Amino acid sequence: MRFFTVLMLALALATTGRAQDAAATLTVTGEAEVAAAPDMAVITVGVTSLARSAADAMDDTSVKTAEILAALAAAGIAERDLQTRALRLNPNWANRSSTPGAGPKIDGFVASNTVMVRVRDLDRLGGVLDTVLGLGANEFGGLSFGLQNPGPAQDEARRAAVAEAMRKARLYAEAAGLTLGPVLSLSEAGGARPAPMMMEAARMADAVPVAAGEVSVSAAVTMVFDIGG
Known part of the structure; x- marks a missing residue:
C-alpha cells in the first residue's frame, strides 16, 4: 500500500512539473x-450591347471587343496580359403589362464581354484607358495597382x-x-x-x-x- 502511495505521489509531482513547463x-x-x-496596373473593362436578336447583340459586342483587343496588342500589351473574365447573353424584358394574366415579354437581348488588362508600363496606363473607351468600352470594372515582383x-x-x-x-x-x-x-x-x-x-x-x-x-x-x- 505504501508503495502505491509513493508511486501516486511521484506521478502527481511529474504531472505538475510538466504543466509548469508547458x-x-x-x-x-x-x-x-x-x-x-507600384509598377503594374490591372484594369477590367467591358462592352455591353442591346439588340433585337441575340445574334445581333453578341455580334455587336464581339466586333467591338475584337477591335479593343487588337488596339491593345498594337499598343504593346502582351497576349498573356489579356484575359476574358466574363461573356454573357441575357434577355431584356419589357415592362410588365397591366393586363391581367399577361406575362413579361422579351423585347431584345443584352450581350456583354468583360476583359482584364494587365499594364506593366504605368506611363502608358492613361493611353490604354483612353484607347479602350474610345473604341466602345462602356463598362469599367475597376483599376488596381500592384508589384510585378x-x-x-x-x-x-x-x-x-x-x-x-x-x-x-x-x-x-x-x-x-x-x-x-x-x-x-x-x-x-x-x-x-x-x-x-x-x-x-x-x-x-x-x-x-x-x-x-x-x-x-x-x-x-x-x-x-x-x-x-
Missing part, C-alpha cells in the same frame, strides 16, 4: 507594413514583423521580471494589398489621368518563446 512560454505577435511604388518588399515586411515581435517579447519579459529564452516556434500570416488610389473622370480627347500612389505590403508573425522566472 505554461512557461510567452506568445507574441508582430506586424509590419512597408510601402512601395513583390518578393523584396514582402521580405522587408517579414523582417520588420519579426523585429517587432522580438521587441514586444523583450518588453513583456522585462516588465514581468522574467528571463526570455529561445524561440520555440514561429508562424506567419500576411500578404500584399493595394493602397487607395485616385482616378479622375475619363476624357475622350486626352489620355485618362490617373494617380498610382503607393501599394503597401504587410506581414504578420506569431512567435512563442521559452521563459523562466
Whole structure:
C-alpha cells in the first residue's frame, strides 16, 4: 500500500512539473507594413450591347471587343496580359403589362464581354484607358495597382514583423521580471494589398489621368518563446 502511495505521489509531482513547463512560454505577435511604388496596373473593362436578336447583340459586342483587343496588342500589351473574365447573353424584358394574366415579354437581348488588362508600363496606363473607351468600352470594372515582383518588399515586411515581435517579447519579459529564452516556434500570416488610389473622370480627347500612389505590403508573425522566472 505504501508503495502505491509513493508511486501516486511521484506521478502527481511529474504531472505538475510538466504543466509548469508547458505554461512557461510567452506568445507574441508582430506586424509590419512597408510601402512601395507600384509598377503594374490591372484594369477590367467591358462592352455591353442591346439588340433585337441575340445574334445581333453578341455580334455587336464581339466586333467591338475584337477591335479593343487588337488596339491593345498594337499598343504593346502582351497576349498573356489579356484575359476574358466574363461573356454573357441575357434577355431584356419589357415592362410588365397591366393586363391581367399577361406575362413579361422579351423585347431584345443584352450581350456583354468583360476583359482584364494587365499594364506593366504605368506611363502608358492613361493611353490604354483612353484607347479602350474610345473604341466602345462602356463598362469599367475597376483599376488596381500592384508589384510585378513583390518578393523584396514582402521580405522587408517579414523582417520588420519579426523585429517587432522580438521587441514586444523583450518588453513583456522585462516588465514581468522574467528571463526570455529561445524561440520555440514561429508562424506567419500576411500578404500584399493595394493602397487607395485616385482616378479622375475619363476624357475622350486626352489620355485618362490617373494617380498610382503607393501599394503597401504587410506581414504578420506569431512567435512563442521559452521563459523562466
